[in-house]
Amino acid sequence: MDNKSVKVMFTGDSVTDSGHLRPLGDGTTELGDGYVSRLCTRAWAENPGMKVRFQNSAIGGDTTEKLLTRFDTDIIVRNPDVLFIMIGINDCIRFVDENTVKTEYQIMPDRSGANVEAMIRKCLDAGIRPIILSPVYFDLPSKSGIRPHRDDLDVRYRRISEKYGVEYIDIQKAVDAYMRKAGSFMLSADRIHPKPVGAALIENTIYKTKVYQGLFK
Numbered sequence: 053m054d055n056k057s058v059k060v061m062f063t064g065d066s067v068t069d070s071g072h073l074r075p076l077g078d079g080t081t082e083l084g085d086g087y088v089s090r091l092c093t094r095a096w097a098e099n100p101g102m103k104v105r106f107q108n109s110a111i112g113g114d115t116t117e118k119l120l121t122r123f124d125t126d127i128i129v130r131n132p133d134v135l136f137i138m139i140g141i142n143d144c145i146r147f148v149d150e151n152t153v154k155t156e157y158q159i160m161p162d163r164s165g166a167n168v169e170a171m172i173r174k175c176l177d178a179g180i181r182p183i184i185l186s187p188v189y190f191d192l193p194s195k196s197g198i199r200p201h202r203d204d205l206d207v208r209y210r211r212i213s214e215k216y217g218v219e220y221i222d223i224q225k226a227v228d229a230y231m232r233k234a235g236s237f238m239l240s241a242d243r244i245h246p247k248p249v250g251a252a253l254i255e256n257t258i259y260k261t262k263v264y265q266g267l268f269k
Contacts, residue, residue: 061132066112077108116167144201
């Protein structure tokens with residue numbers, strides 16, 4: 053890694069938010085108690101003197117629509133060098149949750165994909181390197197409920213990432229492998245929000261990728 057400091061931001065919904073300092077988690081003690089904080093702590097432990105600055109701009113409850121609405125003011129103006137985006141599970145929830153079905157409008161999958169594509173284009177236009185993280189649902193594949201909606205987004209996000217030459221990290225694959233051995237109880241109480249083990253699994257999956265390790269070289 054050269055002498056230039058690299059600003060790495062994470063954004064998305066409550067899975068990433070994890071109670072970070074408002075309006076922006078910036079630094080080792082402000083990132084919340086989820087996978088972002090774990091990534092930062094591990095990075096400092098293994099790379100003393102590193103010049104990577106971690107930030108968290110996620111907001112719990114965000115859909116792809118809500119994130120896109122605040123994308124310019126909360127992200128682009130802060131000009132991160134790298135942006136990790138995990139978003140979409142709240143789009144999926146609106147199709148099956150009784151409360152949100154009645155009170156919130158549904159975001160169709162093609163619209164969710166278009167929203168993420170718009171985020172990617174905004175990043176590239178601003179010279180920001182976007183990295184897409186698959187939305188995560190802590191339950192194995194099924195033909196009903198939230199999972200098929202999440203899997204639909206996965207296909208769309210992969211296609212869009214390939215279109216723009218953007219890295220895509222499949223978090224769900226690692227989560228599925230774990231659940232096939234031990235179920236979901238250790239990972240999440242509600243299949244949406246990660247427990248400490250779930251956050252550790254997300255963190256470890258990101259940490260082992262070449263694109264993430266390249267931040268420290």
